[in-house]
Amino acid sequence: xxxxxxxxxxxxxxxxxxxxxxxxxxxxxxxxxxxxxxxxxxxxxxxxxxxxxxxxxxxxxxxxxxxxxxxxxxxxxxxxxxxxxxxxxxxxxxxxxxxxxxxxxxxxxxxxxxxxxxxxxxxxxxxxxxxxxxxxxxxxxxxxxxxxxxxxxxxxxxxxxxxxxxxxxxxxxxxxxxxxxxxxxxxxxxxxxxxxxxxxxxxxxxxxxxxxxxxxxxxxxxxxxxxxxxxxxxxxxxxxxxxxxxxxxxxxxxxxxxxxxxxxxxxxxxxxxxxxxxxxxxxxxxxxxxxxxxxxxxxxxxxxxxxxxxxxxxxxxxxxxxxxxxxxxxxxxxxxx
Ligand code: PEP
Ligand code: MN
Numbered sequence: 001x002x003x004x005x006x007x008x009x010x011x012x013x014x015x016x017x018x019x020x021x022x023x024x025x026x027x028x029x030x031x032x033x034x035x036x037x038x039x040x041x042x043x044x045x046x047x048x049x050x051x052x053x054x055x056x057x058x059x060x061x062x063x064x065x066x067x068x069x070x071x072x073x074x075x076x077x078x079x080x081x082x083x084x085x086x087x088x089x090x091x092x093x094x095x096x097x098x099x100x101x102x103x104x105x106x107x108x109x110x111x112x113x114x115x116x117x118x119x120x121x122x123x124x125x126x127x128x129x130x131x132x133x134x135x136x137x138x139x140x141x142x143x144x145x146x147x148x149x150x151x152x153x154x155x156x157x158x159x160x161x162x163x164x165x166x167x168x169x170x171x172x173x174x175x176x177x178x179x180x181x182x183x184x185x186x187x188x189x190x191x192x193x194x195x196x197x198x199x200x201x202x203x204x205x206x207x208x209x210x211x212x213x214x215x216x217x218x219x220x221x222x223x224x225x226x227x228x229x230x231x232x233x234x235x236x237x238x239x240x241x242x243x244x245x246x247x248x249x250x251x252x253x254x255x256x257x258x259x260x261x262x263x264x265x266x267x268x269x270x271x272x273x274x275x276x277x278x279x280x281x282x283x284x285x286x287x288x289x290x291x292x293x294x295x296x297x298x299x300x301x302x303x304x305x306x307x308x309x310x311x312x313x314x315x316x317x318x319x320x321x322x323x324x325x326x327x328x329x330x331x332x333x334x335x336x337x
Contacts, residue, residue: 001041001048002063009037009058017056046070067261071225072218072232077263083231085203086160086179088123090233091265095330095337096294098162098180098205098267099319100126102309103139104146110153112301116316118157120323121337124180125150125159126296130166131308132186139307144173151177162205162296168196175200185210185237185272188220198227205296207235207269210248214257221264234258234266235296236287238273247275247312250283255290266291271298271312280314281322288329297322 005014014037018028021041029040041048046069050062067073082091090096099117104110104127114125129146131139142149147163154161160179165171166187174181180203187193188209197204204224208217221232236255238248250273258266270283284295300306300313314322323337330337 001045001050002065003039003041003053004060004063005037005039006058006060007035011037013056013058014039017053017059044070067215067218069215069218069222069262071230072221072262072264074261074263079263081230081263081265083203083233083265085124085162085233088160090203090267091293093334093336095288095292095326095335096124096267097122097323097326097337098124098126098294098296099299100162101128101300101306102271102298102313103128103131103307104142104149105307107149107152109301110149111156113299113316114153114157114159116301117299117319118159120316120320121327122159122319122323124162125154125157126162126182126298127153128308129163130170132164132166132184133308147173147177154179165193165197168193171196171200175202179203180205180233182235183207183220188212188217191220191223194220194223195227198224198229201229201231203231203233204229205233205235205267207237208239208251208254211240214254214261218258218262218264221262232264233293234262234264235269236266236273236292237269237296246273246279248273250274250287252286252290255287255292259291265293267294267296268292269296271296271309271314275312277303277312277314277318280312281318281325284322285325285329288326288335289333291333295326 026043031038053062099122127150131141162180164182164184182205185207238250241249268287270280298313299319303310303313327337
């Protein structure tokens, strides 16, 4: 971090700033000229809030040369993190594909989808039991009953399960039952929920917020990690832009950016990004090409009659075809499926 003092700042005032930071354990590199004074703060400055320094009238500006996140930062952890989700490794050479319906509806639906995605080569089963719906009148999910149905379909087909948590008071029901707990886009900055998830060791799939910057997204991962849970997987699912043709705009550039900034695995959800089933296939391929560690794809055995997100769900046959194509693409980018 670099602190630029205003021209003409009395020496004593610059020394006060210097000493206060030294007391906090930082080494200060002072660069002084006739009309300027610059303090270079050396150490882990992720804990410093720059605004607390700029309130000083003698400070011209404060610039970060280091990101405000530490545990998620690749600088302090150069090798890729591989998260073990119920025996499936996410973040290694092998790509992980999470597939399943938006919502858990019936046992028949869950078993049918689970069987077909397993057959096609998916490694994890998704399904929403607690649904964050825009309208309070829309289907809100089967809740606890849905969790059990998802668990049964997963264990019958040998697939670890992924499902969304919306509030910390349900955490006891998730721990021990759910292999990968999803934090949805709308809860990415629910800091109290993130703190509670940080107290567990359950792998967390952290979706990017509707309008979150890459730094805000990684800071949310940092919340979970700061509590002691380092098993975090990031999920790009499209962001809000001025474009309305697609449900969201898939930010493919976020994948190489996050890979540069952080050691955490990144998966891409092209279904919620596009909102249309026919765009899922090209976007899934693009995501793998730009370095994603895996995908999360909505698959439904009867999309026309799905209780939620049918328009963006692939039929099992299309999903199987896509998996075949991905198997061919993976080696080109040094991965396997
Ligand atoms: C979901 O995956 O079911 C979901 C609601 O996604 P998002 O939080 O990305 O909207
Ligand atoms: Mn959905």
